[in-house]
Amino acid sequence: MTTRKTYDVLAEAFRQEGVDTCFALLGDANMNWATSLAERGARMIYVRHEHNAVSAAMSHARATGAPGVATVTCGPGLTQILTALPAAVRAGIPLVVFAGEAPLKSAWYNQAIDQAPFITATGAAYRALHHPERMPAEIRDAFLQARMENRPVVLGVPFDLQNRDWTGPDTLPAPSRQIMPRVGRMHPAPDDVARAAAMVDGASRIVVMAGRGAVVADAGAACRALAEKTGGLLATTLPARGLFHDDPFSLGIAGGFSTTVARELLAEADLVIAAGTILAHHNADGGKLFPRAAVLQIDTDPRAISQGRLAAQDHIRADARVGVEALTAAITPAEGGRVWRSAPIARAIAETPADMxxxxxxxxxxxxxxxxxxxxxxxxxxxxxxxxxxxxxxxxxxxxxxxxxxxxxxxxxxxxxxxxxxxxxxxxxxxxxxxxxxxxxxxxxxxxxxxxxxxxxxxxxxxxxxxxxxxxxxxxxxxxxxxxxxxxxxxxxxxxxxxxxxxxxxxxxxxxxxxxxxxxxxxxxxxxxxxxxxxxxxxxxxxxxxxxxxxxxxxxxxxxxxxxxx
Structure with missing residues (x-):
């Protein structure tokens, strides 16, 4: 029998994590592993530049909801991905990147570099896999970390260790998806909902703004119901654009890409209910987009300051969907002058060019x-x-x-x-x-x-x-x-x-x-x-x-x- 190599076992560990697609550019420190992954049934997309391996894995992760996977070689292969990683970190995209490392046995190696500081400077995590028997568990833990933290994890595996005969256990640890905490949606505290309901009942120009978190939480219908009950309008952040694509009272994107009509109406808002969004700088156009409005944030990770700005005046810590549903149930329906939506506004949204x-x-x-x-x-x-x-x-x-x-x-x-x-x-x-x-x-x-x-x-x-x-x-x-x-x-x-x-x-x-x-x-x-x-x-x-x-x-x-x- 042919002795299994360590890189074979590492490829098996990736396949056990459900990896069916990997974006790759091969070099000494990853080519044996990548070839083994392909032989085990993973689809390999072989790109022409390392940056694009990671960028493609980002959009693949966003489209599938599973961690994206890419592989590059050590040294210059790794340094080529340093523009892609900060984008993945800031977008909250889970990735696992198999990067290899220079051989430990060599006194000098041309492509050797201290890789960890480069990766951690981007906000991504770096795991150096130097103990062969621990490597399968480290891979499982990397996928777990990527899923739990929604950020990239880069694996540095010296290629001389990858090429050794496998002497570890015959079985792999349970994959990350089996040990992920199985928890339900985060429900809001009643006192927070009551306080927020008072804010809503005191407002007359309300915009319900949904972010990427609302898309993931399937909160679109809940946001529509809240906007209808408040007599208000709808909007989304850029990553969530199109969530309300068929609603006549949707202003579209709230942010630097807002239309002429959206900017005019957002300037009149006195309350923005932001569901599932971090309230990024561009989302509020640096504070110029809705200057008169108080902001109520509904999110599992509410923020006082976001990207250098005071993000919101009040918060509900909750999953976007159940938080919005709880608030909708707690408020009184808007009447009279508190109903902002109207036929002329719907006509303006439908007929006015985005840029006039x-x-x-x-x-x-x-x-x-x-x-x-x-x-x-x-x-x-x-x-x-x-x-x-x-x-x-x-x-x-x-x-x-x-x-x-x-x-x-x-x-x-x-x-x-x-x-x-x-x-x-x-x-x-x-x-x-x-x-x-x-x-x-x-x-x-x-x-x-x-x-x-x-x-x-x-x-x-x-x-x-x-x-x-x-x-x-x-x-x-x-x-x-x-x-x-x-x-x-x-x-x-x-x-x-x-x-x-x-x-x-x-x-x-x-x-x-x-x-x-x-x-x-x-x-x-x-x-x-x-x-x-x-x-x-x-x-x-x-x-x-x-x-x-x-x-x-x-x-x-x-x-x-x-x-x-x-």
Whole structure:
């Protein structure tokens, strides 16, 4: 009989944890383990850059609800993932990353580095596995930690120890999912509910705002019932966008990406009930979004200060759904002047453009990005998986209010661009057989353009829609508004369709928006990836940029004052 290697046992431990997909880039410190994992039935997505292994695992975890898994080699392989990990930490995404370590037996090794400080600096956890017989239990504990703490755990396993013959026990410890605490939903204290009910009964302009925690807790219906009983409006954080996609009184996103109407109405609110959200800085637009409102937070981990701001004036510690249900039962129905919702408000929400600014006509051969998004939104089926990347373009792509949260994927924490292709790969792997549409910018795409080859090789069904402004969009608008040269952020319009074709992908430059419906129909009927390059005008700045740099956009006119819907 062939003696089992330690890396075989470690692969078996991962499989016992239910790992069926792993995003990988191989090197000396992980290739034997990764090959063994593949031989045991795990689907391996072999990427072209380590950062994308972890980023893809992030979106895979968000789409499946299980810890994402990635593997990189030691030293430079590990240091390449340091941009992805803080985003996962801040987004509360559980990951387990098998990173390897330099061999302990070597007096000197070229790729050796003290890995733990790099990882812990990102907020992730690091576990050094140096005792072979303890390794299976350490893997189980890493998955347990990732699940319990909702953050990444990186495993450092010296590859000389991995390659030893296995001399430990024949049985593996019980997997983490079997020993996770089996607890029910957290119910609120009656006194907290009574205090909160008094706040609600004293308010007349109420917004019920749901975050990612409300999505996970299945609190959508409860939030709708609370808003209806209070006569108030609904909103979501960006990660929860689309939770109330079919409700006429939903303002959509509350935060920097809020629409014109949402900002006007949120400014009138006197109470915001925030369910399942940490009340992040961008969620309140730094405190400018609802300045008159008291905030009541309903969350299992209520916060006094969140991202440098006073988050809420009062709190209910509870699961989002049962907390909202308890509060709804305790309040009196709104009457008369306490009922905020009305037919004119519903009409304003439905009919007012997200961004009402009027710009000069785009230069010949370019589009207004808002028109591109409108054309895509009209053509793409509602049940396709949509992935929004980061950067200047992401505001426009977020303005698809009728797409349900289950099919719209957004991770924006840490503010890094370049993640779009990886996030789309993670969703495609999590939702096999589904059509995936990525919305990205040219600057973000070109940061990791090599992953087009990964998408083709693994036959991932992804349509990549690029708003190509020939520049780093946020930077050019900021530089111009300050009267500073934009030369360092302008690169011209590369032929992204030709680049995609070079990778074996059906790529094309879109010259007429009337062609969008046909492109979407052909992609839906066929198989394999596609890339659609939309050249957009670099003179059109998003409201996010215009608010941050108002003196640079003083000439922009508003199309129609939304007050006409009052």
């Amino acid at each position: 600014a009027v710009f000069p006509a785009p230069a010949e051969g370019t589009f207004d990005p808002r028109d591109v998004v409108a054309a895509l939104d009209a053509a793409i089926p509602a049940d396709w998986e949509c992935v929004n990347s980061s950067g200047h373009c992401s505001f426009y792509f977020a303005q698809m209010p009728h797409r349900p949260v289950a099919h719209f994927h957004t991770i924006r924490e840490f503010g890094a661009i370049g993640n779009g292709l990886a996030y789309a790969m993670g969703v495609a792997a999590a939702r096999p057989g589904r059509k995936v549409v990525l919305f990205d910018g040219d600057g973000s795409l070109l940061m990791n353009v090599q992953e087009l080859e990964t998408i083709r090789r693994h036959k991932l069904d992804i349509a990549i829609c690029v708003l190509n402004d020939g520049a780093y969009g946020s930077e050019i608008h900021k530089l111009r508004s300050e009267g500073i040269s934009d030369a360092g952020a302008v690169f011209g319009y590369p032929d992204l369709g030709a680049i995609a074709r070079g990778f074996g992908i059906d790529g094309r430059k879109v010259s007429a928006l009337d062609d969008v419906a046909g492109l979407v129909e052909a992609f839906g009927a066929g198989s394999g990836p596609a890339l659609w390059d939309f050249h957009v005008c670099d003179k059109i700045a998003s409201p996010v940029i215009r608010r941050a740099h108002p003196h640079g956009h003083a000439g922009v006119e508003q199309a129609v004052p939304w007050e006409r819907f009052r």
